[in-house]
Amino acid sequence: MASAAARRRDAPDPVLFNVVLALIVVGLAAVFSASFARSLDLSRIQNDAYFLLKRQAVFAVFGVVAMLGMMRVGYWRLRAWAVPLLFLSLVLLLLVWVPGIGLTRNGAARWIGWGPAQIQPSEIAKLALMIYLAALLSRGNLRIQDFWDGLFAPLCVIGVFFLLIEREPDMGTAFVLGLASLVVLYAAGARKRHLAAVMGVAFLGFVCLTLTHGFRVERLITFVRPDADPLGSGYQIRHGILAVGSGGILGMGIGAGREKFYLPEASTDFIFATIAEEAGLVGSLVVIGLLLTLARQGFAIARRTRDRFGSLLATGISALISCQAVVNIAVVTASIPATGVPLPFISSGGTSLVFMLCGVGILLNISQHPDAACRDSARR
Numbered sequence: 001m002a003s004a005a006a007r008r009r010d011a012p013d014p015v016l017f018n019v020v021l022a023l024i025v026v027g028l029a030a031v032f033s034a035s036f037a038r039s040l041d042l043s044r045i046q047n048d049a050y051f052l053l054k055r056q057a058v059f060a061v062f063g064v065v066a067m068l069g070m071m072r073v074g075y076w077r078l079r080a081w082a083v084p085l086l087f088l089s090l091v092l093l094l095l096v097w098v099p100g101i102g103l104t105r106n107g108a109a110r111w112i113g114w115g116p117a118q119i120q121p122s123e124i125a126k127l128a129l130m131i132y133l134a135a136l137l138s139r140g141n142l143r144i145q146d147f148w149d150g151l152f153a154p155l156c157v158i159g160v161f162f163l164l165i166e167r168e169p170d171m172g173t174a175f176v177l178g179l180a181s182l183v184v185l186y187a188a189g190a191r192k193r194h195l196a197a198v199m200g201v202a203f204l205g206f207v208c209l210t211l212t213h214g215f216r217v218e219r220l221i222t223f224v225r226p227d228a229d230p231l232g233s234g235y236q237i238r239h240g241i242l243a244v245g246s247g248g249i250l251g252m253g254i255g256a257g258r259e260k261f262y263l264p265e266a267s268t269d270f271i272f273a274t275i276a277e278e279a280g281l282v283g284s285l286v287v288i289g290l291l292l293t294l295a296r297q298g299f300a301i302a303r304r305t306r307d308r309f310g311s312l313l314a315t316g317i318s319a320l321i322s323c324q325a326v327v328n329i330a331v332v333t334a335s336i337p338a339t340g341v342p343l344p345f346i347s348s349g350g351t352s353l354v355f356m357l358c359g360v361g362i363l364l365n366i367s368q369h370p371d372a373a374c375r376d377s378a379r380r
Contacts, residue, residue, distance in 0.1 A: 009368050009369065010367065010368050010369070010370060011368065012071060012364040012365070012367055012368050013297055013301060013363075013364060013367040015293065015297050016294060016297040016298065016301075016360070016363060016364060016367065017364060019290050019293050019294045019297070020067070020294065020345065020357070020360050021064075022290055023287075023290050023291070023294070023344070023345035023346060024060050024063075024064070024345055024353075026275075026286075026287060026290070026345075026346060027056070027060070027271075027345050027346035027347070027348075027353075028053065028056060028057060028060060029254065030267075030271050030274060030275050030346055031052065031053060031056045031267050031271070031346075031347075031348045032050075032052075032053040032056075033254060033255050033257065033260065033274060033278060034260045034263075034266040034267040034271050034274040034348075035052040035053070035266065035267040035348060036255070036260065038052065038267070039051060039052045039053070052267070052348065055350075056348050056353075059349070059350040059353050059354060060353060062350070062354055063353045063354040063356070063357035063358075064357060066354055066357055066358045066361060067357040067358065067360050067361035067364070068361065069361065070358050070361025070362050070364075070365060071361045071362075071364040071365050071368075072365070073365065074365065074369070074372075075309075075310055075313060075362050075365045075366050075369070075372075076307070076309065076310065076369075076372060078131050078135075078313070078362070079134075079135045079138075079309055081131070082131050082132045082134075082135035082136070083132065083135075085128040085131055085132070086128050086129065086131075086132040086157070088124075088128070089121065089124050089125040089128035089129070089161075090125075090160075090161075090164075092112065092119075092121035092124060092125070093121045093122065093125055093161070093164045093165065094164070095112045095121065096109045096110060096111065096112055096121060096168060097109060098112075101113075101114075103118060108168055108169060108170065108340075109168050110122060110168045110170055118350075119350075119351045120349070120351040120352065122165045122168070122170055122173045122177075123173075123351040123352045123355045123356075124351070124355055125161055125164075125165065125177075126173070126176070126177055126180070126320055126355070127317070127320070127355050127358060127359050129157070129158070129161055129177065129181065130180065130184065130313065130316030130317055130319075130320060130359075131313060131316075132157065133154055133157075133158075133181060133184050133185075133188075133312065133316060134184070134309050134310075134312035134313035134315075134316055135309060136153070136154055136157075137154065137184065137185070137188040137308075137312055138188075138307075138308040138309040138312055144185070144188050144189050144190050145189060145190065145191050147191075147194050150190075151185065151190055151191075151194055154181075154185065155198065158177075158178065158181045161177060162174045162177060162178050165177060166209060169213070170340065171209070171216070171339055172327060172331075172339030172340050172341035173340075173341060175206075175327065175339065175341075176320065176323045176324045176327055176341060177320075178202065179319070179323040180316060180319035180320045180323050181316075182195060182198070182199070183315060183316070183319035183323075184312055184315055184316045184319065187302070187311070187312060187315045188312055218233050219233070219337045219338050219339075220337050221233070222234045222237060222337070222338070223237070223334070223336070223337035223338065226238055226241070226334065235262075235264075236263060236264055236265065236270065236338065237334055237338055239259050239262045239263050239273075240259075240263060240270050240273040240332050240333075240334070241333075241334050242259055243257065243259035243260070243263065243270075243273035243274060243276060243277040244272075244273055244276040244277065244284075244332065244333060246258075246259070246277055247276045247277040247278065247279065247280040247281065247283075247284070248280050248281070249280050249281050249282060250279075250280040250281075250282055251276075251277065251278045251279040251280030251281075251282070251283055252277055252278055252280075253278060254278050254279070255278065256278060257274055257277040257278040258277075259273065259274070259277055260273075260274045260277070265340075267347070267348040268340075268342055268347045268348055268349060269328065269331070269332075269340050269341060269342060269343075269347065270332055271342075271343055271346055271347045271348070272284070272287070272328060272329055272332045272343050272346075273332050275287055275346075276332075287346070288329070291321075291322075291325045291344070294318075294321060295318055295321065295322040295325075298314060298317060298318030298321065298322075298363055299314075299315065299318050301314045301318075301363055301366055301367045302314035302315040302318060302366075304370050305366055305369075305370050305372065306370060306371055306372065307369075307372040310366045310369070310372050313362065313366065314362075314363055314366045317359040317360075317362060317363050318363070320359065321344050321356065321359070321360075324341055324342070324343075324344050325343060325344050327339070327341045328341045328342065328343040328344075328347075329343070344356050345357075
């Protein structure tokens, strides 16, 4: 029989829950404003000027339902599903190359779908890999401080997923996945010198992958000299910088931004530029503050959770959200070369929002069971 401590369920982290809801609301408002021009074009076909907003709202509802569902499922049950979920996500990543199933847009094979139903497998793979790493690294017989007997196996799995996503090509998502994985390995106790060596090899690989693809070399040149081709390769980053700079302190007002009419990805990868232009520095800092609060709460949950699996899983999910937010904002502000990564909970898109909210649901469940080690041992 489980002890009283094992039966106890704390309340879910209220700060995390409310911050995520606030980000969703901000996202819906930002998507509506950023996609206004496209909505007007689609209204001729859909006969509905609010089509894109309604679609994103449906994704948000599905995501919140998924979050609430995951919040009620004991996170420790995911340990048994770690390998099946990993293989499922691997199959989905391979399906993007299958004719009739995989969908290609702008030269990138990142989606699978049938008719209106479309998903982005890399978003599923990110969460599945974090679950698998937490399960693998929490095994008592894994010597993570030994490179060949402990660290090598998870590195191989990470490498396979990194290369599959990079080949789509989607270097941005692959980069986020790699960063989050390194955070989990560090939290699991991997030696710093081993991780430093891995990062060195990864950097050399990144250079090779960049130099062997012309469009990546072009992006790198554009990053260094954004005004060299203002109507071509530098068009998007130039208008992103203009949007961020023209917002001032308080912004131009919600819906009053102009650069969204010129940005090709105004509602997705560059939605932060629209927020900066219309809500100004104050609004931008509010969004950044919400994301920082979410990250702080996530890592705090990881620190106070006694169960190693739960702690590593909370670390992985928090790292995914944090790294993706940092990369997105860094791209929009021209701090790093352009790469297609959505802003968590805010950018338009269904798969990213739903599975990010699934991850938050897992985090909330972990926050309810800080003494899950007692619970787990009581059930054995």
